Amino acid sequence: MxxxxxxxxxxxxxxxxxxxxxxxxxxxxxxxxxxxxxxxxxxxxxxxxxxxxxxxxxxxxxxxxxxxxxxxxxxxxxxxxxxxxxxxxxxxxxxxxxxxxxxxxxxxxxxxxxxxxxxxxxxxxQLQGSINLAQLPQGAAQHIWVLAASTGGPEAVREFFQALDADLNIGFIYVQHMDSGYEQSLADIVNRHSHYPANPVIHGDVIHSGQTLIVANDHCVEFLANGTLMIKDEAWPGNYSPSIDQVFANVARSFGRRCGVIVFSGMGEDGAAGARMVHLQGGSVWVQSPHCCTIDSMPLATKATQVVSNEGTPSELATQLTNFIRRQDRNPSTV
Known part of the structure; x- marks a missing residue:
């Protein structure tokens, strides 16, 4: 069951x-x-x-x-x-x-x-979702970070998870440009290399600490301040599915200083506009260093917004995130 x-x-x-x-x-x-x-x-x-x-x-x-x-x-x-x-x-x-x-x-x-x-x-x-949406779910993550990628992303995210400490008080949302139906395959890839179990998002899911939720490309997803996700019966706006800009903006509006985003390898500029919103709401914007990306367009476009506070290889970003979360947990007033 x-x-x-x-x-x-x-x-x-x-x-x-x-x-x-x-x-x-x-x-x-x-x-x-x-x-x-x-x-x-x-x-x-x-x-x-x-x-x-x-x-x-x-x-x-x-x-x-x-x-x-x-x-x-x-x-x-x-x-x-x-x-x-x-x-x-x-x-x-x-x-x-x-x-x-x-x-x-x-x-x-x-x-x-x-x-x-x-x-x-x-x-x-939809019953589980309706129950979660009506209450503050137990175990909702305090820190919520979005991992965003396109071409070359799965390899970079795999390296990131392999280097990440296992016991961080953080929940991940993984937004990857991909065709419909590949969400479970992506979850399987993450699960082979990560301490943060991955599953495709379903309506009413809670962003728990210690897990990764994978956003599908066929339905727009909304994030609520109580840590739950609501799948809407409509397509993603814009040219990309899923829309990284839309996810960034929604997460920033709902979680503010509790959220952060990392833009990994990918083609295009999706995520750059949303990164500004994350920064304005007090969240953190990081990117994979362009020199180690399969395709550097997305990190470069995000860097051009001048809101990026950290960059590195996927392994370096994992180490930096571990230190960042531990510092915040020691001093909750900074969150």
Whole structure:
């Protein structure tokens, strides 16, 4: 089970819905921790309070036409109507997220079943992100540095990680110009040479100390001040994907003096404009020395902004970053 998996409680009207939702929960990478039919709720309520559940998925038709208002519902006496009242009262006291769907399209025989299935699956896949976005996640990194590169970048970043101390209180974001679908391959390369495990970004990821998140090129990513990442349903602006300028500007706006960026080997000028924003917000801008780059265009363009405070070979940058972070940790007032 992935360490991103959540424990999902299911509350439904029928066994058919239960089977459908268990399958969708599994497909989304989560775990069905509790499965209930609505008619069982009253008899099992005391035990539910002891369950370790991260979120509930409820498929009940609260908005059926015959139940227009709460008052009208209270006037009814049928068992089904009373169950809905009981469920509403129970849901109101839950302290974990609740996703509610009427379940009217949950049968495979329904003409809208496939659309319903996609909708539920999307909600489940984004659930971890929604939880993280609503709170200050535990373990969010204090220091956040962006590693930016294009042509020749993977070799330079590999050398950087090989020389970097293993126990720094820092989280990395790796932005590499590349084709779609190569994020996991890039993560595998990093993981063979780094103490900072790499994974492609997913919606709601937290930038933890001791890890590396790899930004994909097909969807724009936003960074929030609480250390979480939000994947937007839109392409990166400009001529580059992913856009290093956009990532730099976003990180600078969200993290200010807590962030830094290193521009490694690459073609073009992506990152130069964003580097100014990082500098203006109090962050650090470093570059790989142009003389040791496969392609020196990106570091040279960033140096031309006159905001670069440090340069060196990838190994030298790793040593300098180790010393820089340790100094900041000894004197937190400088962050």
């Amino acid at each position: 992935s360490d991103r998996a959540l424990r999902i409680g299911l509350l439904v009207e029928s066994n058919e819905q239960l089977n459908q939702l268990r399958q969708l929960v599994g497909e989304s990478g989560h775990q069905a921790a509790c499965s209930l039919i609505a008619s069982e709720l009253d008899s099992l309520r005391e035990g539910l309070d002891k369950l370790e559940v991260d979120a509930w998925l409820v498929t009940l038709a609260f908005d059926r036409e015959e139940f227009q208002t709460f008052e009208e519902l209270c006037d009814e006496t049928s068992d089904q109507q009373q169950r809905l009242l009981d469920v509403e009262a129970w849901l109101a006291h839950l302290k974990v997220p609740v996703m509610i769907d009427d379940g009217l399209q949950s049968s495979p025989r329904h003409q809208e079943y496939q659309a319903w299935r996609r909708r539920i699956l999307q909600k489940l896949e």
